Amino acid sequence: MIIGEAAKLSGMSAKTIRYYEDIGLVTPTRDPQSGYRDYSDNDVHVLKFLHRARDLGFSVKQCRELLSLYEDRDRASSDVKAIAKSHLEDIGRKIEELQEMENTLKHLVSCCQGDDRPDCPILSGLAGKDS
Amino acid sequence: MIIGEAAKLSGMSAKTIRYYEDIGLVTPTRDPQSGYRDYSDNDVHVLKFLHRARDLGFSVKQCRELLSLYEDRDRASSDVKAIAKSHLEDIGRKIEELQEMENTLKHLVSCCQGDDRPDCPILSGLAGKDS
DNA sequence: GATAAGGGTTCCAGTAACTGGAAGGTCAAG
DNA sequence: CTTGACCTTCCAGTTACTGGAACCCTTATC
Known part of the structure; x- marks a missing residue:
């Protein structure tokens, strides 16, 4: 096709x-x-x-490995599992990082009035002044 | 310096x-x-x-915006809050995506013996055969 | 047979946000 | 005067594609 x-x-x-x-x-x-x-x-x-x-x-690199394992009828399932587990750990780390960001940012956002005045705890927070 | x-x-x-x-x-x-x-x-x-x-x-693009707001003494805090909230939504979406991946992958991994035999539910799952 | 639509082809450039490395200039210390 | 640790510029590479230009192939229609 x-x-x-x-x-x-x-x-x-x-x-x-x-x-x-x-x-x-x-x-x-x-x-x-x-x-x-x-x-x-x-x-x-x-x-x-x-x-x-x-x-x-x-x-893509992991896909390449998975694919060659997929096409190898004699592969050990432990090889596949190792790749998957390592990737799971990556995912877990990323989730944690994002959650930390989320918490910090939520805090800053909740402190900000969001009106037409210039005072902004978000910017102050980014500037290093503890909000 | x-x-x-x-x-x-x-x-x-x-x-x-x-x-x-x-x-x-x-x-x-x-x-x-x-x-x-x-x-x-x-x-x-x-x-x-x-x-x-x-x-x-x-x-970096958002940083540029934040920076120009930071340097503008007359900015409205609502402008900053809008950027931050939009970013928070992005973060939330990413977390959800990652959690979905994590769930699917955890399931596949838990089904896999991880020994030296070739049967592997992870590969079968990726290949489209429901594990 | 000409033409137009809707595929296909190659190749080059751009994306995001840096990082690595080479070749070479500058400065302070011994 | 040399050594080492800075600094400079510039070019290439990273990840996983995506967009676009210029051009070819096939099929249907007039």
């Missing part, structure tokens, strides 16, 4: 799919007549796999 | 400080003798301001 169809089926843009080919993730065959890329059902399957993994926040 | 000192005092790297000059955030004077950048106390104050704002996850 041509790239537009693969895009629809996989849920990714054609741009992204071409990009994944550039970086060596999914390499379709070519129609020698037209020069168009020709995607097999399996290619689309792999594209979907990548799409889900990216949605779960795996980096 | 020279850039290294400003870096120490503000908590940012000299690289970052030069970058902030490139994009027009903080422009120090120059020592005409040496060509070295010369930072005033106020420059450092602004650098600290930026450092905190970035730490709170404000984009």
Whole structure:
């Protein structure tokens, strides 16, 4: 099938799919007549796999690892689990960071009148004067 | 003072400080003798301001807005509050997204034995087979 | 056969916010 | 006078795409 169809089926843009080919993730065959890329059902399957993994926040590098494990029928599930757990830790850290930001900022915002006067605890807070 | 000192005092790297000059955030004077950048106390104050704002996850673009509000003695605090609230919403959205990822991934990981056998619910999950 | 629409192709540039590194100038100390 | 620790500029790389230009292929219609 041509790239537009693969895009629809996989849920990714054609741009992204071409990009994944550039970086060596999914390499379709070519129609020698037209020069168009020709995607097999399996290619689309792999594209979907990548799409889900990216949605779960795996980096492209991690996706590459997961993909090679996926295509290796003899892989140990512990290898996959290790990647996933490391990624889970990353996610956890990010959540914590964001929650800290959220708390600090909520505090500053709650202290600010938000009217047309110039006094602003948010700016004072950022400037280092304890609000 | 020279850039290294400003870096120490503000908590940012000299690289970052030069970058902030490139994009027009903080422009120090120059020592005409040496060509070295010369930072005033106020420059450092602004650098600290930026450092905190970035730490709170404000984009550089938002920092620019906050900074111009900070330097405008007649600004309305509501303008600042609007930026902060919009940023708070962004943060909230990101947290939710990450928590969804975390849930999905935790589920997959908990289903995976993590041994030396090849069966792996994580990969199956990514491949679209419901685990 | 000409043409127009709606695909496809390549390639280059831009995004965000820095960071690393090379090549070279300046300054204070010994 | 040299050494070391600063500083300077400039270019490239990072992540994962996205936008756009210029041009080719296919199909349908007139």
